Amino acid sequence: MSDAIAAMGRVLGPDVLAAVQDLYRGEQEQLAAGHPVDAADLPYGEHPRHRLDLYRAKGASGPAPVLLWVHGGGFIRGEKCAPDHPYGANVGRWAARAGMLGAVMNYRLAPECGWPAGGEDVGAAVDWLKANAAAHGGDPDRIVAIGTSAGAVHVATHLRLAAGDTGLAGVGLLSGLYGFTPLDDRDTLYYGAPDMYAARMPREAVVASEVPLFVACAEFDPPRFQAETLGLLAARLDTHGQMPRAYIxxxxxxxxxxxxxxxxxxxxxxxxxxxxxxL
Structure with a gap:
C-alpha cells in the first residue's frame, strides 16, 4: 500500500482520491458487511445536511466513549456514508469495534453555506450527542471530535466558537488548516474574500485550548498541511510548555x-x- 501511495505524490484531486479508495475498497467493504449502521440519518438540526449516523459498540459493559467523526472534502463535498463506497462510515464502524459509540456526521457545504457553518454544525452535533448519546449506549461526558482535512478545520472552528464550553473531552485534528499558512484560492468558496481569511481561522483558539488534543498529518500530505501541523505543534509548545500528542x-x-x-x-x-x- 505505502509504495502505491508514495507513487501518487503529494497532490490533491479526484483522481488521487479515487485511487486511494480503490486501494482499501475490498477490505473496507468486507468490514462493512459485518457491521451495519445502528441508527441512520438522525437529525441534529434543521438543514437537510444536519444528519448523523450511529454505530454502537457490541457487548459494552457500560456507557461507551463517543467518537464524533467529521469528514473532509475541501469544504464543498463529502458524505458520512455513500451507496457506492464504504468511506466515512468506516470510521464509525471502527469506533464501534473499538468499544466506542461511533457518530459520523454530515455538515453544510460551500458555496451554499460559508464560514462558520462547519464549526457551527460540529457544535450542534456535539449538543445533540450530549443530550442523546446515553440513549444509544454512549457517555455524554466522554465525547471526542475527530476531523480530517476540512473536517479538522470545522472541529478547530468549534473550539473557537464555543470558547471554554466545547462539550468535548478531547479533540483530534488530522491534516487540517488552522491559520499558519496563506490562503489558497480554493478556500475562498468557504472563507469568502481573501482579506477575511486570517480573521476567520481558528489558530488562536486551537493553540490556547485546554481540551486534550491529538494532532496528526501524513508523510505524503501536501507541504501546506505539513506546515500547518508543524506550526500548530510549535505554537502549542510555546504556549503550554509541551506539544500535544502527535503522530506522523x-x-x-x-x-x-x-x-x-x-x-x-x-x-x-x-x-x-x-x-x-x-482521557
Missing amino acids: ASGHNHFSMGCHIGTADTRLTDEIASFIGA
Whole structure:
C-alpha cells in the first residue's frame, strides 16, 4: 500500500482520491458487511445536511466513549456514508469495534453555506450527542471530535466558537488548516474574500485550548498541511510548555488518512484509541 501511495505524490484531486479508495475498497467493504449502521440519518438540526449516523459498540459493559467523526472534502463535498463506497462510515464502524459509540456526521457545504457553518454544525452535533448519546449506549461526558482535512478545520472552528464550553473531552485534528499558512484560492468558496481569511481561522483558539488534543498529518500530505501541523505543534509548545500528542502517518497521504481507518494498518487507530483511553 505505502509504495502505491508514495507513487501518487503529494497532490490533491479526484483522481488521487479515487485511487486511494480503490486501494482499501475490498477490505473496507468486507468490514462493512459485518457491521451495519445502528441508527441512520438522525437529525441534529434543521438543514437537510444536519444528519448523523450511529454505530454502537457490541457487548459494552457500560456507557461507551463517543467518537464524533467529521469528514473532509475541501469544504464543498463529502458524505458520512455513500451507496457506492464504504468511506466515512468506516470510521464509525471502527469506533464501534473499538468499544466506542461511533457518530459520523454530515455538515453544510460551500458555496451554499460559508464560514462558520462547519464549526457551527460540529457544535450542534456535539449538543445533540450530549443530550442523546446515553440513549444509544454512549457517555455524554466522554465525547471526542475527530476531523480530517476540512473536517479538522470545522472541529478547530468549534473550539473557537464555543470558547471554554466545547462539550468535548478531547479533540483530534488530522491534516487540517488552522491559520499558519496563506490562503489558497480554493478556500475562498468557504472563507469568502481573501482579506477575511486570517480573521476567520481558528489558530488562536486551537493553540490556547485546554481540551486534550491529538494532532496528526501524513508523510505524503501536501507541504501546506505539513506546515500547518508543524506550526500548530510549535505554537502549542510555546504556549503550554509541551506539544500535544502527535503522530506522523508514514506511508500515507492526505486521503488515505481517513480511508484506511479500520483496516489492518492499525498504527493511526492505535494512537487514537490510546489517546481516547487516556482521557
